[in-house]
Amino acid sequence: MALDFQRPDPSSPAAVASAQFTVSRRGYREEEVRDFLRQVSVELARLLERERFLESELKALQARGPVDVAAIDEAAVTELLGAEAARVLTSAREAAQAMRDRAAESAEQIVRDASREATRLLEESTLEASRRRSDVSGEAEQELELAKQQGREMIAEVRAYRERVLTDLARRTEEARRDLERLVHERERLLGAFERARHAATDVVGDLNEFDQSLRGTGVTPPLVPPDAPPPPRASRSSDTPIFDANEYAHELGAAHREERTHEVSANDVVAAEVDPTDLGQVDVSVVSGSPATQTPSTDETSPVEPSLVEHTPVESSQIQESSLASEGSQNTEVLPTSDTPEHIAEVVNIFDRQRKREAPRATPIHDAPEHPVFERVEAQPEHEVVAPVTNRVDEIFARLRTSNTERVAKETIKDLVEPEKPAVHESVFRLRDEVVTPAVESMTRALKRQLSDDENAALTHTRAKRTSLTLAAMFSPVEEHTQRYVESIHETITSVAVDAARSLSDSRRADLRSTVARGEVMEAISDMLSSDLLRPLHERIASAIDAASGDRDALATALRSLFQEWKSQRLSIVIADIAHFTYARGLFLGCDGATSVCWVVDPNGPACADAEDNALAGATTPGEHFPTGHQHPLAHAGCRCLVVPLDK
Template sequence: MPPADRQRAVPSALMAVSFPRPDPESSPIGSFRVVRRGFDPDEVRSRLQQLVDEIDQSRERERVLEREFANASRPKVAVDQLDREVLVSLVGEETERLLSDARDEAARVRARAEDEAVQLVAVAYEEVARVRESVQEEVTYLQGVTAEQVETELASARGRGLEMVTEAREYREKVLADLAQRRDLAREQIRALIDGRDHLLRAFEVARLAAVDIIVELEQAAPSDDLSAPEQFISRQSAESAIYDADDDITPVNGIELPAVASGGTVVPEYTVPVHDDFEHPGAGTGPVDATIRTATLADGDTQPTPSTGVVFDHFAARRTVLAPLIESLVKQFKRVVVDEQNDVLTAIRRTERVSGIAELLPDEDSHVARYCSCSLAEAADAFVAGAASMDGGAAPEPRGPGTAVLDRFAEELVLPMRERLERVIESSQGNRFELSAFVRSAYREWKQRFDSLAEELLLHAYGLGAYSVLPVGSLVVWQPDPNAPGCPEVSANAGVVIRVPDTFPSGHVHPPASASCRCMIQRLPE
């Protein structure tokens, strides 16, 4: 028999042999009559209850088997072939309607979920924007508060800084005022010491001159062998006492005391000193100064005159007496000008970001020279006049004074070396203002130490130029070295040489001083 026919025959067989099924509810468990004799009711009831349970289990197994049989007997259909008609044929129209409603509801739920998702995304974006805006507002507020706090702190720091600067300035002014007071006090004390020293020097000079006068009078009155030893001792002592440092600071003296000049230009000697063999100088040989005059070729074939012997005027002592206050005054003038110039240079360095040349610190060379000449012309003119007055029989000094000579000396001895040194300092500092300021202070400090010798040299030059300027052409002059000064290179060539104006001496000079160390003088000789 085919399987399909066999499946259809099974229910028919079951239906043919069916019999009434016992119902557990209709079982007579609780309807037994209790008799005195018979089975125990409890055991009977228990037994019947077991039977009812077994019947229920059997029925349940039957239903399961029938359902499995029905499922197995249905034709199998692929899922992808389930359309409406197949579903209707399989599950019925009602089930298909339920499935359609379920699909529609699912679509509606999906659409509603998508709408809700879109709404949630929009709400999330709005919330994010709101949070971002709130954060930006908070950041802006915090930035404003921070900026205000920073400005407050800066203002407070500026105030404290200004207070500190003010306190530092006040303290600096106080210290500077105290230093200025101490400096003024020290200057007063130094000035008092200088005055005392000057008085002592004058007293010693007066005593020396008095001793010299006494010795001269004794020699003229009664020269003897007994006085030779004291004379030599006093002569040496007077010569040594005359040697003092003319470069030391001496208190300025009002006015200049010059030797008296007669109407004819002849110097009236205030005192006379004898010439001793003790006054020896390099290249002059031994013996008196007048005996050391050497023969020189004179112009126009003239013969050399014989210098006069005897008592002569001490021109060197007179020159020292005249130039000492002038040198001291000129040194002070130099120092004042240099201090002002140094302050101007340092101020220019502080105000300039980078110094590239000397023109940014100092004026041009001519103006620079004129600055120092303007402060020294008075002393140089006085020295010029004193030199002219010291020449016996000389004419009146020319009114032009030693201007050109002073300018030349300044250019050669002070201004040009100063400018060259500053140029080297500017080049070596390479724009470093602090290093340049230190170099400038050091350079000016070195120049201040040269002022004493430079002032003496300039005034000696003006003195010698004044003495030479009043000599008539053809006058006989002799080169005399200072016996109390160290020798100079020109002494060996010029000492004792007689020439006629305007001839030159063997060293090529027309009048002393010939160099910085030269302290020689020229003396006019009678025809």
């Protein structure tokens, strides 16, 4: 087998004794040891073959005859076997024994190293599997609990919505039922009122028929009366049917009648707008044109009467006066009908015919006026007088005085107010801060979440272990040591943010700025923030969970998982954001050493705060002096996003 020049010669005892192997993390490289052992075995096989050959030679010599041992010395042996063969045999035996010992020792060492490595890997794998199992189980339980909570909320919301819908449906059903009952009741009332009105109209029609018959029998023509004259007194006539009055039955008709009257009034307004009210004064009389044929008297008073076509003819005032004088002169004269004068009877118009209101007036043929026309009295409706509102003069004067005084005082106050000027800041300051803070927040979030996960795994392992003390001191180190470990995990990120903030205002070297940041006690402030906002509340909550569990390890493990999940998902992001913005503000403040004056500027996109506005209104301040809230630089409160910059920025 060809040997590598870097490997020792297995045929040389010195080379075998000084053989060197490559050292790896887990011991000697197994492949090299195996190769070397194979080479040694090959060499040993060769030597054994050589030994058998020599033994055969020895037997051959022995067969020749006995040799005097006393006469054989070292020189004789060397002469018989050869000096080289004797040396090789001795060296081979020694080398073989040494190699066997060394190989056994190396094999034992390799086995021990492999056992230790396997044990370590097994422990690490078990711990990692336990951590991942706890994480997955915690997340699964949290998701399951969240899903259950969402399901319960959805069910409660659906039930509430169902109750609201059913309640609203029941309410609407009850309202509809009441409206239906009310409408049925109103319908009955209206039917009764209409029935009484029909009876009254029937009586009126009967009276008019009797009046026409009396006129036909006597031939008396009613006198012409001006439209504005008061109506003459009528002789009282006994009747069993009362005259219908809508106002009398208003309490029975109810709201439905009032709504109907409202619609009728609006319709009448439209009709009144179409008819010129000035034309009503000209319509003084109505000439009724009828047929000269005789009218058949009706035997049934309830039979409907067809409306006649009435022709309204305007009459001059002089004609009205002459007619009135003529009528006054012939009041006591009885006029008998003659054959030459046709008899005209006034036809009855149905005043309750609604179809008459909707139909347009039809053109009627114009007939020659008879000798004694019949006129109807038309009474003019007085217009509604507009009542002027009564106002109190004294109240108007005092109201005018109050208005003028208030306006004058307001105008003078507005003129006196001088709004303080706020320092204007370029928006690039906040843009640069966001560019530095955003990646730093992500980096710190990963680092602190890793720390919280390690603490959670340690706490869960301690809780699951038997015969362990369930106390806060046994699970975690004191708050100061705990905080120091967290600060060390984000030390580089904090320093980088502060240095980048200072470099935005200073031209100094980065190493000098790192020294300035180190002297600026940034880490001490970050340590206080982590302790007060993150870790101390965590320790208090864990202590409360331990007290609430009362020795129940499963309940404590569930509470710890929920608590750490809450800290990682909710509390940590808020604390890291405040830390990152505080670090940038502190670095920016440290970079303002050369500035003569600085000012407090408010982030236009940040949360509103009265304290920050007070600091901004304070104007220019010498670096190091306190602002009105007692702070030298932000953060003035939790969630503050303000900055302190030189006036030239």
